[in-house]
Amino acid sequence: MKRTPIIALAVALMVAGPALATDTTRWLNVHVKEQHAGTNVEVHLPLSLVLSVLRSVDVEHFHSGKVDLEIHDADIDWPQLLGAIKDAPDGDFVKVDAEDANVLVSKRGGTLTIDVTEIGEAGDHAIVKVTVPDTIIDALSIDEENRIDLAVLLQSFDSLPDGDLVTVDAEDATVRVWIE
Amino acid sequence: MRERGVSTLGGILLATLAGMVTAALIMDWVVVDVHTPAPDAFHIKVPFPLVVGHVATAFIPDDVMAEAVVPPEVRQHRELVLTAVQSLLETPDATLVKVRADDAHVDIRKQGDDLVVAVEADDASVRCTVPLDGVLDALDDWDWETFDPGMVFDILGAVNHGELVTVEAEDGTRVAVKIW
Numbered sequence: 001m002k003r004t005p006i007i008a009l010a011v012a013l014m015v016a017g018p019a020l021a022t023d024t025t026r027w028l029n030v031h032v033k034e035q036h037a038g039t040n041v042e043v044h045l046p047l048s049l050v051l052s053v054l055r056s057v058d059v060e061h062f063h064s065g066k067v068d069l070e071i072h073d074a075d076i077d078w079p080q081l082l083g084a085i086k087d088a089p090d091g092d093f094v095k096v097d098a099e100d101a102n103v104l105v106s107k108r109g110g111t112l113t114i115d116v117t118e119i120g121e122a123g124d125h126a127i128v129k130v131t132v133p134d135t136i137i138d139a140l141s142i143d144e145e146n147r148i149d150l151a152v153l154l155q156s157f158d159s160l161p162d163g164d165l166v167t168v169d170a171e172d173a174t175v176r177v178w179i180e
Numbered sequence: 181m182r183e184r185g186v187s188t189l190g191g192i193l194l195a196t197l198a199g200m201v202t203a204a205l206i207m208d209w210v211v212v213d214v215h216t217p218a219p220d221a222f223h224i225k226v227p228f229p230l231v232v233g234h235v236a237t238a239f240i241p242d243d244v245m246a247e248a249v250v251p252p253e254v255r256q257h258r259e260l261v262l263t264a265v266q267s268l269l270e271t272p273d274a275t276l277v278k279v280r281a282d283d284a285h286v287d288i289r290k291q292g293d294d295l296v297v298a299v300e301a302d303d304a305s306v307r308c309t310v311p312l313d314g315v316l317d318a319l320d321d322w323d324w325e326t327f328d329p330g331m332v333f334d335i336l337g338a339v340n341h342g343e344l345v346t347v348e349a350e351d352g353t354r355v356a357v358k359i360w
Contacts, residue, residue, distance in 0.1 A: 025272055040280040049267040056260040 026158050031176045047157055047179070055151050065151025069142070078142035085112065086137045110134035126170035135159055207231060208337060209360045217352030227360070234333040248327035255324045265316045269293060294340070303350040307343070314338020 026047040033040050054065050061068040094105040102117045112132040119125060139156030141149045157165075157179050168175040186194065208230040215223050271290050279286040284301040295310040314335040322331055336344070336359060345357040 027274075038280075038282055040278075042275075042278040044274060044276055044278075046267075046271050046274075049264070049271055052263045052267040053260065056263040058256065058260065 027180050028157065029176075029178050029180060031174075033174045035172050035174070047154065051151060051154055054154060065154075066143075066147040066149050069146045069148055071146040076142075076146070078146075082137065082140055082142070086134065112137060120171070124171040126168065128169075129164075129167045131163070131165055133160055208339075208341075210336060211356075211358045211360050213354075213356040213358065215352075215354040230333055230336055230359075233336075234330055237329040237333065240329060245326055250324055250326060258319075258324050262316065262319055265312055265319065268295060269312045269316060292340075305346075305348045307346045309339065309342070309344050311335060311338040311340070 028045050028047050028050055030043040031041070051065075058064070061070065088107060090107050090109065092104060092106045094103060096103040100119055102115075102119075104113075104115045106113055106115075111134060114128075114130040114132070116128040117125060118128070135156050136153065139153050141152055143149070160179050162178070162180040164176060164178045166175065166177040209227050210230055210233065212226045213224075215221075268290060273290050273292065275287060275289045277286065277288040284299060286300075287296075287298045289296045289298070293311060293313045295312055297306075297308045297310065299306045314337065317338065318331045318334040321334070322328055339359045341359050343356055343358050345355075347353075347355045
């Protein structure tokens with residue numbers, strides 16, 4: 001029958017169509033919730049938009065996606081330092097237990113995490129968690145003039161799996177920054 | 181013998197009338213619609229062709245325009261602004277910003293070639309449609325040296341027919357600017 005291939009093609013297109021049309025836009029999301037006033041702010045921007053704007057910014061200490069860290073007195077070998085972080089095996093790198101804060105910098109499965117728990121005088125807590133996957137560490141580039149290339153860093157978000165990058169959980173506000 | 185038909189003058193008048201009606205139909209019109217509540221309720225609708233507004237800007241005295249100089253720091257961000265608008269145009273439809281506070285709700289949504297800003301406050305609600313394609317064309321053509329009131333009408337020309345701005349106040353006053 002001549003109709004069979006046509007029907008088969010139509011069925012294949014019906015099945016494959018939605019898959020092919022899957023939206024590949026990556027979104028950078030920021031959610032801030034202020035506890036006392038109940039204010040809730042949600043920002044949902046395509047990564048491409050953020051990148052385009054970032055590359056066009058031309059202000060003091062911030063040109064073409066590069067931010068001047070304004071470190072003048074220290075002679076830091078950034079490639080060596082970043083390479084050491086990247087090549088370091090999994091484990092706890094920094095652990096600080098103090099009265100007012102606990103800090104833990106560790107690496108698990110190539111992902112660097114920074115956990116800070118701040119303990120306020122009234123016993124209130126602020127918990128900050130920063131997740132730096134190895135893709136971001138690879139993209140982290142700081143030149144000899146101590147300028148960090150934010151555009152390249154943000155570009156690396158494109159290949160990240162969906163997930164949280166920064167979370168802050170404090171008495172007065174919660175913040176979540178994530179990519180999807 | 182009397183000939184039947186239309187005289188030359190009649191023909192000219194008819195042609196002029198037909199031309200005016202056609203022009204009126206194909207031209208974009210701006211309609212400003214104002215309702216106020218009782219006891220001094222009134223309703224006024226002011227329609228005018230967009231082209232009239234554009235022509236009217238030509239009568240603004242030169243000395244007024246000479247003073248309307250754009251600060252150099254604004255000019256410096258030309259590329260940033262153009263890039264941001266272009267990137268927004270390429271952004272898929274989505275709610276980009278959502279703010280929920282006790283006294284106001286704000287939503288900024290990308291919808292087709294428009295950016296729709298909706299503000300719901302305790303005392304008023306405002307909804308505004310910004311035609312991104314019109315804004316981009318107008319900003320691209322603009323010299324970024326003096327304010328150009330004609331630019332507003334260039335942007336309005338890019339608006340899809342419908343409500344451009346609506347303001348509804350708590351007391352029942354409603355102002356709408358429509359493109360028709």
